[in-house]
Amino acid sequence: MRRRWAGRPPAPTRADRRGEWGVATVEAVLVVPLVLVPILLAVVVFGRLEHTRLVLDAAAAAGARQAAVAGADTATVRARIADELSDGGIDPARARVTIEPAVADWGDPIRVRVEIGEQASIPFIGSWSVPLSAEFVTRSEVTR
Amino acid sequence: MSRDRRGERGQVAVYAVVLFPVLTVVLALVLAVGSLEVLRTRLRAQIDMAALTATQALDVSALAAGDPPRLVESQAEALAREYLARNLAATSDLLAASAAEIAAGAEIVVTNGRGTDPITGASIEAPTVSIRVRVPARIPLLGLAGLSPIVTLTMTGSAAART
Numbered sequence: 242m243r244r245r246w247a248g249r250p251p252a253p254t255r256a257d258r259r260g261e262w263g264v265a266t267v268e269a270v271l272v273v274p275l276v277l278v279p280i281l282l283a284v285v286v287f288g289r290l291e292h293t294r295l296v297l298d299a300a301a302a303a304g305a306r307q308a309a310v311a312g313a314d315t316a317t318v319r320a321r322i323a324d325e326l327s328d329g330g331i332d333p334a335r336a337r338v339t340i341e342p343a344v345a346d347w348g349d350p351i352r353v354r355v356e357i358g359e360q361a362s363i364p365f366i367g368s369w370s371v372p373l374s375a376e377f378v379t380r381s382e383v384t385r
Numbered sequence: 386m387s388r389d390r391r392g393e394r395g396q397v398a399v400y401a402v403v404l405f406p407v408l409t410v411v412l413a414l415v416l417a418v419g420s421l422e423v424l425r426t427r428l429r430a431q432i433d434m435a436a437l438t439a440t441q442a443l444d445v446s447a448l449a450a451g452d453p454p455r456l457v458e459s460q461a462e463a464l465a466r467e468y469l470a471r472n473l474a475a476t477s478d479l480l481a482a483s484a485a486e487i488a489a490g491a492e493i494v495v496t497n498g499r500g501t502d503p504i505t506g507a508s509i510e511a512p513t514v515s516i517r518v519r520v521p522a523r524i525p526l527l528g529l530a531g532l533s534p535i536v537t538l539t540m541t542g543s544a545a546a547r548t
Contacts, residue, residue: 276405280412287416291423302430306437348441350471376475377431378468380438 279366286361290371296329297336297355297375304338305353305377312347312383314340322355331357345381352378410530417526424479424522425538431472432516432542439465439495439514440546454546456512458495465493465514473520481521481535491518505543515543 304322311318318340323333339354354376362368442460444452470488477484494503494515501508504515520538528534 272404276408280408283412284415287419291419294423295426298427298430302434305434309438350468354475375427376472377434378471378475379434380441380464380468382441 275365279363282363283366286363290359290361290373292329293331293357293359294373294375296326296331297357297373299329300325300336301353301355301375301377304340304355305351305379308340308345308351308353309379309382312345312351312381312385314343318353322353326355344385345383347381347384349381350378351381352376413526413530417524417530417532420526421522421524421536421538424476424524425540427476428473428520428538428540429542431476432469432518432540433544434472435465435469436514436516436542436544438468439493440512440544443512443546454512455497456495456514456546458497461495461514462493465516466491469516469518479522479524481523487518487520491516502543504541507543509545511545511547513543513545515541517541 300322303325304318307318307321308314319338322336322338326333326336335357337356339352339356341352341354342349345351354374356372356374358370359373360368361371439461440456442457442464444455444457447455466488469491470484473480473484473487480487492504496502496509496513496515499509502513502515504517518540520540522536522538523534524536525534527536
């Protein structure tokens with residue numbers, strides 16, 4: 242119900258003002274941790290995932306080049322991929338590397354795939370395992 | 386209700402109605418631009434890989450006769466297209482057209498003489514395969530930010546056969 246005053250409305254009492262401050266504080270307390278912090282963290286977590294994606298791409302591309310020269314799934318190819326991953330700050334033991342076929346004759350395609358399950362967690366929202374992968378196809382340069 | 390109280394209510398509405406959707410759109414845009422740039426990097430690597438693979442189409446008889454290396458143009462172009470499609474297929478979930486369609490529409494130039502690369506503009510000193518391709522990419526997060534989710538990226542790349 243709306244109250245009407247003849248002249249100016251009465252100045253807010255001390256109790257009213259305390260109430261206002263309380264509302265603003267409650268809003269800040271709710272909005273900052275529940276909305277702003279998760280949004281900022283989402284950006285950070287996403288950045289980390291994209292970094293991993295870039296490292297996987299670089300590793301798979303370098304591995305594919307090496308595989309074309311070796312013409313097979315060799316220790317050199319796998320070492321090259323592991324080097325690229327650890328240079329990018331990823332533990333090579335966590336990655337799964339597939340090189341198909343194991344032996345390729347001249348002109349045959351070779352597929353190199355690097356996969357990893359990256360953990361992404363945002364406080365208050367959740368935690369997921371995000372599967373990331375990179376794949377390149379090249380052609381064997383080795384005549385057998 | 387006093388004027389002061391109306392003011393308080395307004396503040397709550399600002400948070401609920403303006404701030405939250407704006408932040409969501411900003412977040413979607415940040416993530417969309419990030420994934421677009423990562424996709425661009427990946428496409429560049431895929432185009433490079435296709436061009437590099439195509440430089441295997443050397444004219445073997447000319448090489449055996451002791452001539453400087455030269456590419457068999459039709460073979461190099463076919464290889465570039467084939468391996469562009471094979472590599473793009475690994476990213477097919479982010480593409481708005483099939484890998485084969487995109488590769489079929491690619492502009493591929495094989496240059497044996499010296500000169501300027503018509504696609505990248507670089508000077509050519511060895512037989513070169515150059516590729517320009519328009520890739521329609523699907524970025525669902527752009528749709529969340531109220532923009533068209535399909536962005537067409539035009540990318541170029543080249544590789545030279547050197548001995």
